[in-house]
Amino acid sequence: MSAARYSTSPATGRYSAPVADGPVVATVTIPGSKSLTNRELVIAAIADGQGRLLRPLHSDDSRRMIEALRALGVGIEEVEGDGEFGPDLEVTPAPLTGGREIDCGQAGTVMRFIAPLAGLATADVPLTAHESALHRPMGAMIHALRDLGVDIDDEGTWSLPFTVRGHGHIRGGRVEIDASESSQFVSGLLLAAPKFDVGLHLVHTGEHLPSLPHIDMTIEALSTRGIRIERPAVGEWLVEAGVPRAKQIAIEPDLSNAAPFLAAALVTGGEVSMTGWPLHSTQPGALLPDILRAMGAHVIRHSGVLTVRAGEGIRGLDLDLSAASELTPTIVGIAAFADGPTTIRGVAHIRGHETDRIAALVGNLRALGGEIEELPDGMRITPVPLHGGEWPAHHDHRMATTGALIGLRVPGVEIDEIGTTAKTLPEFAQLWERMREGTGAREGADA
Secondary structure (H helix, E strand, O other): OOOOOOOOOOOOOOEEOOEOOOOOEEEEOOOEOHHHHHHHHHHHHOOOOOEEEEOOOOOHHHHHHHHHHHHOOOEEEEEOOOOOOOOEEEEEOOOOOOOOOEEOOOOHHHHHHHHHHHOOOOOEEEEEOOHHHOOOOOHHHHHHHHHOOOEEEOOOOOOOOEEEEOOOOOOOEEEEEOOOOOOHHHHHHHHHHHHOOOOEEEEEOOOOOOOHHHHHHHHHHHHHOOOOEEEEEOOEEEEOOOOOOOOEEEOOEOOOOOHHHHHHHHHHOOEEEEOOOOOOOOOHHHHHHHHHHHOOOEEEEEOOEEEEEOOOOOOOOEEEOOOOHHHHHHHHHHHOOOOOOEEEEOOHHHHHOOOOHHHHHHHHHHHOOOEEEEEOOEEEEEOOOOOOEEEOOOOOHHHHHHHHHHHOOOOOEEEOOHHHHHHOOOOHHHHHHHHOHHHOOEOHHHO
């Protein structure tokens, strides 16, 4: 891959997944983490001075967060940086004002992180979302905020759209929440908690808490800026009131967005290297090397570059992906070509993402001739020969990238809307084409 900047104008429309005629051999660079970018934007917005985010992600989700924070009165400007994928961001905190509608688009981080901040604003803040995201769970957040004294008008729906009637402060204190449907409920409350009058004592009451690495990510980001957080018990957090320190923060590459590229090595029998892989990360994607190794890959990390090389075959596994559920679509794409069945468990909550990912993966793979069984909390994939056909994206970026992954081996896979990848990786189609430049690949429609 060249070091030139990539265009952030996403490819849109129908996409004939390109087929690899041979093993993919490539080095790939991925833009910054969506999860880290949006968390750091929120913390910078309530910090004690002007801060800067280096090499942030520029995508639909991060744009929605920037627009939301600006609507609350925060100053955010693009400034020249040294990243390949766009400018740095300079954030200037200001008193939260509100008074403007915030459209969260499809971004779960925006709807779950901005709702608590809106309670700190001095005016009403109407929150809405793209029609494809209005179904996403928000009831637990509404309930918790009301218990903290926040005035929310949802017309009895417990979902978006709703209006937060900001009164300039939230007292805080102890609150219980069932975050079984999304760890973002916990992260959203933790991120705003330093601005509560008396801090926050948050207790998760559900039996299941998904995506724990994302909560660890939130705690680490706050702790790095001087906010003290204690964990007296599993599923319990104490956040002291305070003001986060303004800092200059470098954003790691998005390790979950790296997943389909690294998976291409296994699917095609090749080798893919990813630059900028962190030595330590709280991103769920950091679990990917161990998962790929268990599936038969050779994985090497050297000088910040992670290399995945195909082994003799792909092993089917029994996997609990509760800590890294966003990797599920990619793992399904790999498992379709394994030498035995793969069972994925612990991901019931992904039914509430951009689409019901379990139902969508089952339906899409079956449409290509695949054998896949839906389980209460996951699915079981039994590898069989696949054929080309339609692969609907279902307004879901990870569904689209999984279709492209399967298309490397199966001619004729047609993704109905590749533009969905702009949610977290606008450059996906461009990067995907560059990845296979040296393989003699051809377009799926011509295969």
